[in-house]
Amino acid sequence: MVEYITRRLGLMVPTAFLVTVAVFLLIHLTPGDPATVILAESYTPEAGAKIHQDLGLDKPLPQQYLLYVGRLFHGDLGRSVRNKLPVTQAIGERLSATLELGFAALIWSLLIAIPLGTIAALRRGRALDVVASGLTVAGISVPNFVLGILLILFFGLLLRVLPVGGFVALGESVPDNLSRLIMPAIALGTFGTASNMRFTRSSMIEVLNQDYIRTARAKGAGWWQVVNRHALKNALIPVVTIVGLQVGAILEGALVTETVFGWPGVGKLAVESIFSKDFPVVQGIVLLSALSFMFANLVVDLVYAWLDPRISYS
């Protein structure tokens, strides 16, 4: 096990290196000049050249990369070209909004997925299961922005029960914050709901086929008792790992969901930065999302290894 962990961590090093190269190249090959963004209407070639100098954009590419990596080790992700803020600060300011959204999405996904998945497992093969199956596939087939817009249409504009878009900090007003959180959380979390439900179902089915469950049943325990006392715990362990992956990839879904709802998180920042050619911010976000995804993957793999030593990793 230790050997496995060491090997996995070791493999992460070259991968992380390749990731930084990829992120660096990705943005530096983009056409577009950040100087025009900063200067807007006041742009002149001389002013632009000076900005290039200040940002170090006039040096050769490999040198820029080394400088970039050097700064990374100091936790310096550079400065936003739009507003001169350190990228870490720009991301940090928006992080809490995204985390709140992600957390809410997670709760939504688990709240629906686990009960439904369990029921589908118990009623396996019957009408309910097939319907649940259909819902699952539907859930992963609706793009989150389409779902978001449908929610806006229905709850926001038709029924007018929920405010559309915007953000009110938790500190300012909890009900205002929550009422604006509901729709984006559902939009973001539904994909995960479907995945989790499917996984809960299959995991639960496997567990329910175990001998100790059959023993309990033979001893006269009802299905629900069996599920609550024995099966759920064991069935959920693998689900936790899937959830871990979803957490790691939270930014992916947040990108579009935050844009649709005007939720001021890191995802919306990423989209804004992409369109305004704010290189450092895009780099920073992509890098952080890759690293957190890698980390989540690592944790998931380790949990798997711990769970099932039968799987050979040689």
Add this chain to the structure above:
Amino acid sequence: MSTAAPAYTAGEEQVVAIEERQPAGLRQLVFDHPRILIGLLLLLVLVFVALLAPWISPHNPLAVNPDDARLSPGAGHVMGTDELGRDVLSRVMWGGRISLPVAFVAVGVGLTVGSLIGLTAGYRAGVTDLLLMRLIDAILAFPALILAIALVAALGPSLRNAMIAIGIVQIPVYARLTRAQVLQLKSLDFVTAARALGASPVRIIARHMLPNLLNPLIVQVSLSAAFAMLAEATLSFLGLSAPPPTPDWGFMINTGQSFLINGDWWMTVGPGAAICVAVFGFNWLGDALRDALDPRLRR
């Protein structure tokens, strides 16, 4: 939320059951697993509508008609008109001619490049394997959609770049799939024998490995296509795919969103439904095929 929906969960090396199976005839397959039919039917409808759009669409999707702007669904326009007076139904029909080819090309790219990498890495092992797999890991390190968006943003928004970006994102799944299969089979007696007899790697791969690979690949292709359609819709929603006035479903939704507040719901619901149907079809088909073709996962 990871949308690559791999056939096998992350982290596991692929352990594919080796059986000398006769690939079931299509008719038998569908008979045993009627779910396949639903998916197939949906997709066939989609493909046919897209193919025949030039003949069956009621209007020219590009015909701008400002006097008829923003009409709600009614007599002349079953799905209403958009902000420039263009018929929404026609644009939805023609939209398939954009999204479906993107999905197919992207999956094709992922399939060919990924399989090549996987087969090479698995067969040659050693340093080649190590390097290639690190490359794959690097791609996998990024959440799929973020990588696709970043790639298109860097290369410049266009249909071609969307295909490339989504294709690149698909590579790892196929690489891992094929590599696992190769590793599995390499150690078997008949392969060792063939190698000893001097058979060329290509022949060995083609003769012995590919047939076993076919089933999981078919499943994966269907699921990949679902992801590719989702990704293309997202990219075009963000304005990173084909430029206007091309009828691209995602972009139509983006434009339509501005008009929701005015009560114009038809501009988003039409293309939205189209995307959902397409992705659902591929997902459903992939699921059904997986149930049918892969004994290990059968419940």
Add this chain to the structure above:
Amino acid sequence: MRRAGILLLFALILSACGGGGGGTSTTPAGTPKTGGTLKIAQETEINTLDPNTSGLLVEREIYYNLYDSLLGIDAKLNFIPELATAWKYTDDKTLVMTLRKDVKFQDGTAFNADAVKFNLDRYMTSTDPAAARKSDLGSVQSVEVQDPATVVIHLKRADATLLAAFVDRAGMMLSPTALQQLGSKVAQTPLQAGSGPFEFVEWKRDDHLTLKRNPDYWRKDKAGHQLPYLDQIIYRPLIDLNAILASLKTADVDMARTVAGKDVDAVRSDSTLVYKATPSLGYQGFELNVSAPPFNDPAKAKAVALAVDRAQILKNVILNNGVVSYGPITPASWAYDPSEKIYDKPDPDKAKATATGFSFTLKTANTQDSIQTGQLIQAQLAKAGITVNLLPEDFGKLTLETRVQHQFDAALTGWSGRIDPDGNMYAFWHTGGSFNDGRYSNTQVDQLLEQARATTDQAKRKQIYQDAQKVVAADAVYVFVYDPVVAQISTKKVQNFTLIPDGINRLAEVWKS
């Protein structure tokens, strides 16, 4: 039947009671109430709070409430005293300005001629790469302090546009003490740096910017009350026009400058909102690159201008909230002459006869309105056998390609407009002008524009600008499409707001009921 009738009567009576105050636009003239917070939505986030490096309209909006300028303008665009109480040209190249006494900056520093010199010198000699006020003050040779209340500006050449420059950022005065202490931080946190009605409190990027009342503001209202009335102003960069509209409806914000063209009618008929509009000083359309194919061929440029259906675009995109544009001088300007209507109605046949069978790429911004306009142009020109390829781009990239690299065929960019007609023309169409993206060069136009700068006789200038405008419009170096309106949308609680054609929210005399 009878019961239905009574019910109907009932309903009518009820609705009449409820709807009484809704339709009118005059607000009750009551006594101004002191206090309250005004929340304003902005359509973009600002970049800087330093007038020296500023380039955005939304920034100017904030500055006018933080900093005072030397001159102000009224609703008719006449100059009025602000920090300068009187000004006079003693000769073509000498401007003497008398300054207001007893004005203090928010940090206590006295406002005087030294402060004026400090600020003007700072704008003129700034080494900041983003310094943007140099061309506004390009005609200034030196600034001389005659006495604490008098400043003499020596010019290199006659310049009729200087006074207009002093209304805007180039005339904004900041406290020299604060500037020296804050250094570059003035762009983010200009604490007590201005002399305006409000002081800077805090700025949380992409979230809010807060100003609070300046208790020592020098201006009083007609009744002698200390201005401003409001306690606090909060600016919120909501960006998405739909979000802005939604926030107005729920009163999350009290005021905004723009809503999408398609929403104007809904806003007008909304009884909780007040909508004011006045013709803008700016125009919308697209520029052609006449220095390269295909538009180095004047016939092709003219063909495009002939084929565009301006009225159709005006109607479809902004629902007729504006007028068709025939040139860079708009109805809001004193130099406007409605008699000449070049390229009035679209004429695809004449366009075809002039030049046809070519194609070009029209670059637009990434906004909904731009893309919509672009597609209309595409369809209109197709009728004349001209193919248009659309390319929506990020605004920064667009500016780079047009302004710096001059690599474009056509670009859909408008102009927000300046008080002085020179600001709408010189930089764009004078040879070598800093906004002359298409590298247009016409000696007749050059001479006219230079003449107009050199004389202060408004009637003469008006005639010159008319002549210059006719040439520019006919040559179709820029295809003018429409002149929009400058609008102000607010909730019914906002009182005493005056809309000025430059679109800036001046809030000193605004109060909230």
